[in-house]
């Protein structure tokens with residue numbers, strides 16, 4: 601099962617969570633807010649690590665998510 605790393609846009613809490621479905625709703629464990637963004641392989645935040653986006657024909661051009669609304 602994939603473990604994804606998220607960061608809350610509200611309180612800057614970073615956390616990891618198991619995601620069972622791709623459309624899983626993830627809430628921040630700190631403030632319970634749902635405005636979180638996936639870090640890991642989706643959108644590259646961490647300096648020193650460069651993620652090469654897969655050349656998918658659909659979805660976000662800069663990350664592998666097909667429903668990315670936070671990385672632009």
Ligand SMILES: [Zn+2]
Pocket residue numbers: 608609610611612613628629630631632633
């Ligand atoms: Zn939060």
